[in-house]
Amino acid sequence: MIQLVDVRKTFDDGKVVLKGISTVFESGKTNLIIGQSGSGKTVLMKCIVGLFEPTAGQILYHDRDFVSMGKHERMLLRREMGMIFQSAALFDSLSVLENVMFPLDMFSADSYKERRRRAQFCLDRVNLADAGEKFPGEISGGMQKRVAIARAIALNPKYLFCDEPNSGLDPKTSLVIDGLIHSITREFGTTTIINTHDMNSVMGIGEHIIYIYEGYKEWEGTKDEVMGSDNEKLNSFIFASDLFRKVKAANS
Amino acid sequence: MILSSYLHALGRYLMLMGRVFSVPEKFVMYWRQYVKEMIKLGLDSIVIVLIVSFFIGAVICIQIKMNIESAWMPHWVSGYVTREIMLLEFSSSIMCLILSGKVGSNIATEIGTMRVTQQIDALEIMGVNSASYLILPKIAGMITMMPLLVILSTVSGILGAYAAAYIGHILTPAHLTEGLQYDFHPWFFWMGVVKSLFFAFIITSVPAYYGYRVEGGSVEVGKASTDAVVASSMIVLFSDIFLTRLLS
Numbered sequence: 186m187i188q189l190v191d192v193r194k195t196f197d198d199g200k201v202v203l204k205g206i207s208t209v210f211e212s213g214k215t216n217l218i219i220g221q222s223g224s225g226k227t228v229l230m231k232c233i234v235g236l237f238e239p240t241a242g243q244i245l246y247h248d249r250d251f252v253s254m255g256k257h258e259r260m261l262l263r264r265e266m267g268m269i270f271q272s273a274a275l276f277d278s279l280s281v282l283e284n285v286m287f288p289l290d291m292f293s294a295d296s297y298k299e300r301r302r303r304a305q306f307c308l309d310r311v312n313l314a315d316a317g318e319k320f321p322g323e324i325s326g327g328m329q330k331r332v333a334i335a336r337a338i339a340l341n342p343k344y345l346f347c348d349e350p351n352s353g354l355d356p357k358t359s360l361v362i363d364g365l366i367h368s369i370t371r372e373f374g375t376t377t378i379i380n381t382h383d384m385n386s387v388m389g390i391g392e393h394i395i396y397i398y399e400g401y402k403e404w405e406g407t408k409d410e411v412m413g414s415d416n417e418k419l420n421s422f423i424f425a426s427d428l429f430r431k432v433k434a435a436n437s
Numbered sequence: 438m439i440l441s442s443y444l445h446a447l448g449r450y451l452m453l454m455g456r457v458f459s460v461p462e463k464f465v466m467y468w469r470q471y472v473k474e475m476i477k478l479g480l481d482s483i484v485i486v487l488i489v490s491f492f493i494g495a496v497i498c499i500q501i502k503m504n505i506e507s508a509w510m511p512h513w514v515s516g517y518v519t520r521e522i523m524l525l526e527f528s529s530s531i532m533c534l535i536l537s538g539k540v541g542s543n544i545a546t547e548i549g550t551m552r553v554t555q556q557i558d559a560l561e562i563m564g565v566n567s568a569s570y571l572i573l574p575k576i577a578g579m580i581t582m583m584p585l586l587v588i589l590s591t592v593s594g595i596l597g598a599y600a601a602a603y604i605g606h607i608l609t610p611a612h613l614t615e616g617l618q619y620d621f622h623p624w625f626f627w628m629g630v631v632k633s634l635f636f637a638f639i640i641t642s643v644p645a646y647y648g649y650r651v652e653g654g655s656v657e658v659g660k661a662s663t664d665a666v667v668a669s670s671m672i673v674l675f676s677d678i679f680l681t682r683l684l685s
Contacts, residue, residue, distance in 0.1 A: 234562055235561075236558055236561065236562075260564045260566070261564065262564075263561070263562060263563065263564035264563070264564040266562055266563075266564075267562075268558075268559065268562040270555045270558065270559060271555070272554055272555050274554060274555040274556050274558065274559040275556075276556055276559075277554075277556075287563075288563050290463070290465075290466055291462055291463050291466055291563065291565055292462070292463070292563075292564070346562075
C-alpha cells in the first residue's frame, strides 16, 4: 500500500505543479493516475518514486515515509520497486536476457544458474521466451515494453510503477501490455500505479482511478464509477472522443 | 555572474564526484564494467595514439634538424630535443588533449543518451547508484590504461624519429641515437606518467559530468558532448602548467 498525504510540488522557477494530493493506492490493485498532458501526473509519479522531491507532504510505503528517509534507506526501499518507463529504458548495450538479469546480478545472492533461470522465467511470463539473445534495438516497441515488464518483475517487487506503458503502441499490443500488468498485479499482490491517458486502459483495468486536473485530485473512483460520474471536468476528459461518447450513451 | 555560474558548476561537479566515489553495491558488477571500459577507452585508443605519436615524433625530428641545428650546434640536438618533447609534453599532455576529443565525446554522448532515454532513471529506481556505476569504472579504467598509452606514445614517437632518419635521410641514425641517449633523466619519464594520470581523471570525469547533467534530447546531448570536450581540454591545458611547475 502506498499512501499520499497532501503531496505538493513547486519548481525552482515558482511553477506550482501539484497542489496537495492525498490518496491511497492499495496492494493487489491496478491504480491509475489519469489526466491531460501537463496536469501534473508525471510529476506526481516522479515524486512517488523519488526522482523529484516533493515540496511538502508525505509518501508512505506501508507506513514508511519515503520523503523523510535517508539515502541508504531509500536505496533499500527502491530495491522493492519495479518501473516500466514510457520509453522502456532498456540498456542498449545489453541483450534482452542481460537486461532482465541486471537487477538480479546487482542485488541477488543467487548463483548465476538460478539468476538466469529466474530471468528466463520472467521472459516466459511476458511471452518472450525466444528473444533473450536479441538486443533492444532489434525488437519492436511492444516487445521492448514487455522486456521492461520482465525486468521490472525480476526481483519480485512490492511496488510496480508504469509511466504511460501504452504510449506509441497499437491498440492490440496495448491490450496485451495492460493484460500483463493486471495479471502480474493480481499474481504477485503488488501495489501497481499506472500513469496513463489511454482510455482503453481506464475502462479495461482501472480498479482505482484518480483524475488529476491542474495539480489537484479532481476525482477518484473505479472504472465502473467513471461511466456514471457527473463530474464535468472528468467527463470532458474521458468522453472527449466520439467513440466513448457513444459508449456512454449506449450504457445510459 | 559568470564566476557564480562557474562556482555552481564546480560545486555540482564535486557533489557528483562525491556520489561517484562511494562503496559499490556489488563489486563484481563494477569489475565487469571496469574491464569493459579499459578495453573501450584504453585499448581502442592505442591505434590513434600510435599513429599520431609516430608522425609527431618524425615531424619534431625533421623540424629540429632543418630549422634549429646549425654548424655550431652539436649533432645530437635533434635526437635530444625529440626525446625531451615526447617525454615531457607530447606523450603525456598533448596526447591527453587529443584523447579528450575521442574519449571525452564518447563518454559525454554515452551518458547523455542514457540520461535522455531514462536509462539512468531506471538504474536509480532499481536502487543502483547510477553515478558510481556509470562513471567510476570509466575513471578507473582510463587511469589504469593511461601509463600504457604514454609508454606506447613515447616509443612510437621515437620510432617516427628513426623513420625520419632512415627513410628521410635527414640525419644519421647514429646521431639520432646519440641524442636520444644524451643526458637522460629517468624522472622525466615518470613525470610524464604522473601528469597523464591526472589528465586521465580530467578527461573522463569532466565529460561524465556534462553527460550526466543533460536535460532534453539529441540536440542537448550533442551540445553536452561539445562542451565536455572544450571544458576538459581547457582544464588539461591549465592543469598542465601547474603540474609541470610542481613536478619539475
